[in-house]
Amino acid sequence: xxxxxxxxxxxxxxxxxxxxxxxSPMKGHSHVYWYRQLPEEGLxxxxxxQKENIIDESGMPxxxxxxxFPKEGPSxxxxxxxxxxxxxxxxxxxSPTTVPSVPLHFGNGTRLTVT
Amino acid sequence: xxxxxQSPQSLIVQKGGIPIxxxxxxxxxxxxxxxxxxxxxxxxxxxxxxxxxxxxKKEGRFTISFNKSAKQFSLHIMxxxxxDSATYFCAxxxxxxxxxxxxxxxxxxxxxx
Numbered sequence: 001x002x003x004x005x006x007x008x009x010x011x012x013x014x015x016x017x018x019x020x021x022x023x024s025p026m027k028g029h030s031h032v033y034w035y036r037q038l039p040e041e042g043l044x045x046x047x048x049x050q051k052e053n054i055i056d057e058s059g060m061p062x063x064x065x066x067x068x069f070p071k072e073g074p075s076x077x078x079x080x081x082x083x084x085x086x087x088x089x090x091x092x093x094x095s096p097t098t099v100p101s102v103p104l105h106f107g108n109g110t111r112l113t114v115t
Numbered sequence: 116x117x118x119x120x121q122s123p124q125s126l127i128v129q130k131g132g133i134p135i136x137x138x139x140x141x142x143x144x145x146x147x148x149x150x151x152x153x154x155x156x157x158x159x160x161x162x163x164x165x166x167x168x169x170x171x172k173k174e175g176r177f178t179i180s181f182n183k184s185a186k187q188f189s190l191h192i193m194x195x196x197x198x199d200s201a202t203y204f205c206a207x208x209x210x211x212x213x214x215x216x217x218x219x220x221x222x223x224x225x226x227x228x
Contacts (some may be wrong), residue, residue, distance in 0.1 A: 004158070033215065042121070042204055042218040043159065056215065091158050095214045103149065104214050106158030 002026070004094050004107035005074075012113045013082050021077040021110045025094030032075045033104060034060075034067060037089040049075060082114045119207050121219025128195055129227050136190045136222045138205035143186070145207040149216070150179065150190050153202045162203070163190075195226045 005024040013019050025032050030051050035043040045059040049069035060067065064082075069075040079086055089111045093104040120139045128134045138148075149164035165172045165179040165188065172179045176193040192199055202223050206216040 031214065035218075042220045043216075045215055045217065048215055093158075093214075098214060102214065103161040103164070104216065106151075106160065108156065108158045 004029075004092055004105050006090075006092050006107035006110050008110060009108065010111050010113070012115060014115055015083055016081050019079040019082050019086070019112055019114075021079075021090050021092075021112070022074040023077070023092030023094075023107060024074040025092070026096075026105050029094035029096045029105070031095045031098060032069050033093045033095075034075075034077050035091045035093065037091060037109070039088070043091060046077070079112075082112070084114050087112055087114045119205060119217050119219045121205050121222060123222060124220065125223040125225075127225045127227065130196060132195050132226070134192050134195055134199075134224055134226070136203055136205070136224075137187065138189065138219050139185075139187045140207050141186065142207070142209070144209045145217075146210055147208045148179070148181065148188050149206050149208075150177075151204045151206060151218075153204065153221075159204060192224075195224075197226045197228050200224055200226050 007022050032049045034046040036046055037043045047060045047067045048056040052071050064080045066078045089109045091106050091109045093106045095104050122137050126134050150162045151159035152162045153159040163174045163177045165181050167183045170181050178191040181188045202221045204221050205219040208216050
């Protein structure tokens with residue numbers, strides 16, 4: 001059973017370009033969470049999705065950021081018109097349930113560098 | 116009120132020592148407190164977790180101590196090994212937010228041989 005798969009592992013974008021980060025949850029997991037980790041900082045919640053629904057996007061910047069989790073295919077975190085401050089590691093986590101005691105499984109992240 | 120404060124930021128111990136990492140929270144609605152371990156280039160992995168109805172939980176060399184009245188909890192690593200060198204994050208969640216976690220800032224632990 002493969003773990004949470006994120007790709008690409010590393011992504012370099014110039015300022016103003018778009019970044020698309022993909023996350024395939026573990027098999028049987030229908031709950032996906034995106035977190036951002038800035039250098040030397042902890043992980044900050046961005047968005048929580050279930051299939052075809054955004055449940056909680058309270059941690060996501062209002063502009064330039066969007067997320068989706070379609071019925072088929074991976075979850076996508078999209079950042080439009082990237083700026084240097086978007087440089088960070090973006091982690092996806094999945095769970096089969098909303099019960100907190102069932103652990104989240106994290107992917108190995110996508111490291112975005114904006115030049 | 117959603118924050119979880121973690122200290123120290125970094126910690127260096129000798130092999131066999133007992134590093135202790137502390138966390139404090141404000142929101143009394145938090146009801147689940149996990150610790151995650153992260154190695155460079157990897158995602159966080161769950162290490163151990165506790166609920167506020169118990170004061171201590173042990174799993175192998177890892178122990179969580181929980182003080183509900185002080186709203187604090189800590190991680191102790193017994194007989195630490197160089198392979199334990201990693202970044203450790205405490206976190207908290209509440210039943211109403213599902214598995215959404217609020218993380219501490221992290222502690223970079225180095226265990227010297």
